[in-house]
Amino acid sequence: MDFQQHGYRATKPRARASPPSGGPLLFDDTSSGPPPMNRGQDPGVGNLFADPMASAAMMYGSSLANQGKDIVNKEINRFMSVNKLKYFFAVDTRYVMKKLLLLMFPYTHQDWEVRYHRDTPLTPRHDVNAPDLYIPTMAFITYILLAGMALGIQKRFSPEVLGLCASTALVWIIIEVLVMLLSLYLLTVHTDLSTFDLVAYSGYKYVGMILTVLCGLLFGSDGYFAALAWSSCALMFFIVRSLKMKILSSFSADSMGVGTSAKPHFRLYITFALAAFQPIIIYWLTAHLVR
């Protein structure tokens, strides 16, 4: 039995592993890995592989495909760990609703502490204070589409402008994250803020931007400025309260060097600078859309 299974396993690249759930399986999932082969046409198998060269070539091809997939996965894992990224996408509808409400009206929220569970932070599903990447990503894409629509309404649309808008917004996110990382590094602030956390917090402003653009399109210039003021204040409050816990509270950990008294001031400056940057960038990226 064991040897037979081993013999089967040697031919496994030819006969694909079965898909997860049952049902009348006539055709296999043709997308994952080896070239398509149907188990239903078993006499056909003999026909296809009557020529050993063809079968050897197909085996070689499928092994090449697998190797290619492995190489891609390895390269991606060198830059970022997909598991860590998955943490930021473990969201559900309730969390997204609560977070959106929080972004627009953070003044009544009491507890801003990120909750932990045995040294690992809780996933966004279970903790509304945890940062996630679903909202920033969706907000970014919505912003690009909304910009396209706004330009289309004003008859200024062309696909190049859309690409320009998208790349501008992306570059501004990258600049902001890099500046934050640099300043945190230079001031030797030891936080547990990873790059993805910073991207998340930097991407939350797109929610405010979408609201601002919508109000500007619906209610004209007055609506635009009112929405700009509201979302800027809300976002500043949100950023300061969220990052205060993470940046300012960690000074007790590195109490080794002298001059710890100077540290809290710099951290405060960083937090407020980041908060003050938000309205500027919101105005910069949306003003040309509602002119």
Add this chain to the structure above:
Amino acid sequence: MAKRISAALTLTNIQPYLLFAMSGFDNTDFFQSSYSVDDQNQGGYGYSDPNDPYSKQYEYSQPMGYSAPPGMMQPQQPYMGQIYQPTPAFTPVSPQSMYGSSFEDEPPLLEELGINFDHIWQKTLTVLHPLKAADGSIMNETDLAGPMVFCLAFGATLLLTGKIQFGYVYGISAIGCLGMYCLLNLMSMTGVSFGCVASVLGYCLLPMITLSSFGVLFSLQGMLGMILTATIIGWCSFSASKIFISALAMDGQQLLVAYPCALLYGVFALISVF
């Protein structure tokens, strides 16, 4: 005792050889047995060492090996038969059918191409009834034939209104599928394959075809057109998210999956309206 056990094990090793010997020049079995032998040589199940005495034993016990441990062989037969042949492996197939591909033994063309009309129809019905609960197992087979037909139909209805935008349709669907594939892989516990995503998104393009065919009859830029567009986008994304949710067992995330689908179908609607 150990010798008997190893003898029995060797017999199972060389069983494919027995098949080969018994059933004549059978190409399929020959192919199988060559693999097993390679495997055994690599695995080194002690075959190489006691080669001589056991080969003698093999020759001696050849007729016994055929019939003696039927209990051991029979469970293996249907295993091999399931994979390589529909019939048990011991029925010797004539060499001509293996080589010359006789016409009667070929599977029907549709089955060989992988197009199963019944499943296509079932999936289409699932899309057309958004309020009915979806069966998660229908998405195990990824067939891109249906989505291809729907994309072509969409482009054709756009053509009827004078917009020759096949390139945009294909480009947006490719980028949208890639984006949804990345997102769903990050959001779900089990991964999802690209073909599955492309297949589901392509099937749920069907209501968009009705939108663009309405666009042939009257302009969609009025209030009625806006309402119709919004309804159809909602319908498409609701069906797509329903199928994804049931196929990937994601709970409490239907709206979260529906939103990116709505963005994607919104772009398609933008093409058909403007």
